[in-house]
Amino acid sequence: MDRTPPSAGAATITLDGIRKQFDSGTVAVEGLSLDIGAGELVALIGPSGCGKSTILRMINRLIEPTSGQILLDGQDITKGNAVALRRRIGYVIQNVGLLPHHKIETDVGTVPRLLGWPKERIKQRTAEMLELVGLDQPTYGKRYPHELSGGQRQRVGVARALAADPVLLLMDEPFSAVDPIVRVRLQDEFLRLQRSVRKTIVMVTHDLDEAIRLADRIAVLSQGGVLEQFATPAEILSKPANAFVTEFIGSDRSIKLLSVTEIDMARLKPTSSVDFTPDGPSVPSSATMREALAALLDGGTGWVAVTKGDNVAGVLTAAAIAEIAAA
Secondary structure: OOOOOOOOOOOOOOEEEEEOOOOOOEEEEEEEEEEEEEOOOEEEOOOOOOHHHHHHHHHOOOOOEEEEEEEOOOOEEEHHHHHHHHHEEEEEEEOOOOOOOOOOHHOOOHHHHHHHHHHHHHHHOOOOHHHHHHOHHHHHHOOHHOOOOHHHHHHHHHEEEEEEEOEEEEEEOOOOOOHHHHHHHHHHHHHHHHHHOOOEEEOOOOHHHHHHOOOOOEEEEEEEEEEEEOOOOHHHHOOOOOOHHHHHOOHHHHHHHOOEEEHHHEEEHHHHOOOOOOOEEEEEEEOOHHHHHHHHHOOOEEEEEEEOOEEEEEEEHHHHHHHHHHO
16 A cells, blocks of 8 residues: 555545435435545445445535535535635546647646636646646647547546645546556556645546555445445455445455455465576565466466565465465
8 A cells, every 4th residue: 555645735535424315306325424534545436326426526516415514624515615615626527528629738727727826827837737647748738639649638637637736636437438558557647646646536436446456445335325335445355344345346356356465475485395497487575466476377387486676585376376365
């Protein structure tokens, strides 16, 4: 888990028994309570219609809760001005929502401009944000959205959401509209970005692998916004709370668990215990068990060497990995 301290501007958020019933009588969210720490990334996941996007819209008051409280740094968000609240919250949506007639630099500076920032400060912040998401200002600032790829537009959406240094970032399926290869690249970029800015983030996703990879904790929801489990990816995969969670995460949860499990150095065996060769498969000690398994399978040796610095600390055998997966 990332131990980078949260951003000084990151907020805590508390959902205290929030409920949303629409005029039709449909209950979208039923008595949901979550405590999210400053700098924490929480993923909301569950089947279609379980209220994930409704929760985000209640947090930024596009929808008002029927009952319950939402506290931002301990303050009830319903007591203040909704527009002012939204200008403190970054919002990234599935199809980006860039303004087609605005240049990229203009779009990124939208919220700072609404907040009345001086022009020079907006210009500087826009350049910083584009650089942060890997799109330099001289190359991309003067372009229009239709001149960018889908992945580039999604990066601009993140830059725009972060431009005014929000206390909270809401992300509604931010990477689902791009192809799988680009999605993985965007996830890599986003992990790098979060290590840098360490914002409080609430993200909706349908992709369990994405939630496992990106989130500090995952909230698994069932129909009606009922919270089934709220825990770290490793806890959910190793100890699903009930039958619903077990079924939702699927039969391959052992393999998924390996992706969030660090190499257990205590399970290493000496190189003399296997037919060891220096040019055999190896991984650094910082790798995950899934990465170790992939290297082992690629090498076809039945073992993978684990290195620490320039030295081989020992070997991890197929049997040891199987024991961890079955635990």
